[in-house]
Amino acid sequence: MSKADSVTLAFIGAGNMAGSIIGGLVQTGWPAEQIIAAEPSNTKLDVLAETLGIRTTNNNEDAVAAADIVVLAVKPQIMKSVVEPLAASFQEHKPLIVSVAAGIPENSLNQWAGGNMAIVRCMPNTPSLVQLGASGLYANALVSDEQKSVTEQIMDAVGISKWVESEAGIDDVIALAGSAPAYFFLMMEAMIEAGEKMGVSKEAASELVIQTALGAATMAKESDVDVAELKRRVMSPGGTTEQAIFSFEDSGIRTMVDKAMNACRNRAEEMADAFKD
Numbered sequence: 350m351s352k353a354d355s356v357t358l359a360f361i362g363a364g365n366m367a368g369s370i371i372g373g374l375v376q377t378g379w380p381a382e383q384i385i386a387a388e389p390s391n392t393k394l395d396v397l398a399e400t401l402g403i404r405t406t407n408n409n410e411d412a413v414a415a416a417d418i419v420v421l422a423v424k425p426q427i428m429k430s431v432v433e434p435l436a437a438s439f440q441e442h443k444p445l446i447v448s449v450a451a452g453i454p455e456n457s458l459n460q461w462a463g464g465n466m467a468i469v470r471c472m473p474n475t476p477s478l479v480q481l482g483a484s485g486l487y488a489n490a491l492v493s494d495e496q497k498s499v500t501e502q503i504m505d506a507v508g509i510s511k512w513v514e515s516e517a518g519i520d521d522v523i524a525l526a527g528s529a530p531a532y533f534f535l536m537m538e539a540m541i542e543a544g545e546k547m548g549v550s551k552e553a554a555s556e557l558v559i560q561t562a563l564g565a566a567t568m569a570k571e572s573d574v575d576v577a578e579l580k581r582r583v584m585s586p587g588g589t590t591e592q593a594i595f596s597f598e599d600s601g602i603r604t605m606v607d608k609a610m611n612a613c614r615n616r617a618e619e620m621a622d623a624f625k626d
């Protein structure tokens with residue numbers, strides 16, 4: 350299992366997150382015939398097969414049997430009911446399990462899969478679709494260095510990845526990256542709405558806002574200085590930007606962000622409690 354693109358990857362669940370990773374991998378040159386997606390209905394599978402050329406099946410067990418790595422990408426609420434029936438297949442084939450689910454602890458997954466399984470918990474995000482994903486990775490004690498390296502190669506093909514030392518670190522990554530594309534979409538949505546209220550068309554406001562977000566993120570990624578300094582460089586003393594920034598600060602943006610990210614993280618802990626048994 351040393352060369353990542355020689356392994357077969359099975360995705361159990363082919364929704365938003367799996368679709369983003371699969372799309373990102375195929376666009377980056379990953380062999381489509383070594384990716385198999387499984388779910389009960391054909392609607393999403395047909396689109397993935399037609400647009401990306403991957404293999405599909407309605408039978409989760411067939412997907413597990415074909416794979417070196419099985420990515421669990423169903424909703425946390427149904428994870429137990431999806432994994433338990435696959436236990437015999439997991440025990441027979443012993444693939445590496447990679448779960449992208451929020452909240453579900455590794456020891457629950459291991460128990461449902463029959464025990465003694467190598468499991469990575471991965472917290473990706475949907476920009477993986479455009480190879481700009483950011484993932485957190487946590488491995489249980491049974492994951493070999495080779496399996497870690499392959500997992501890393503897969504997630505790095507669709508963005509960047511960072512290993513966390515404890516499983517709790519995955520909940521931090523949910524707040525910082527997994528859920529975070531939605532925070533930026535919200536900010537863009539609010540800016541576009543404010544632009545429309547000024548009389549700018551939705552189309553023009555969207556183009557300007559999205560390009561600005563892309564430019565700001567690209568600068569932040571490429572710059573030698575931190576984001577606070579980049580912000581300062583836009584804020585001409587006595588100018589326009591500082592009025593906007595003062596207004597955000599007066600409205601308590603930092604408290605709002607801190608509160609929102611903690612609500613996100615707390616929900617991951619609640620989900621672990623609710624769905625772990």
Ligand SMILES: NC(=O)C1=CN([C@@H]2O[C@H](COP(=O)(O)OP(=O)(O)OC[C@H]3O[C@@H](n4cnc5c(N)ncnc54)[C@H](OP(=O)(O)O)[C@@H]3O)[C@@H](O)[C@H]2O)C=CC1
Nearest residue numbers: 361362363364365366388422423424425449450451473527
């Ligand atoms: N969306 C995101 O940004 C992120 C999501 N995640 C995690 O990814 C996981 C999936 O989330 P997301 O992609 O948003 O959810 P989706 O609902 O889009 O995807 C889940 C898919 O699983 C399918 N499914 C339902 N039952 C089964 C079954 N028995 N066997 C196989 N597949 C089944 C669903 O099909 P159908 O719709 O027909 O029921 C659906 O297509 C979650 O655990 C979430 O925590 C992690 C990081 C980011």
Ligand SMILES: O=C(O)[C@@H]1CCC=N1
Nearest residue numbers: 450451523527528529
């Ligand atoms: O909202 C959720 O629960 C999932 C996990 C991270 C992003 N989406």
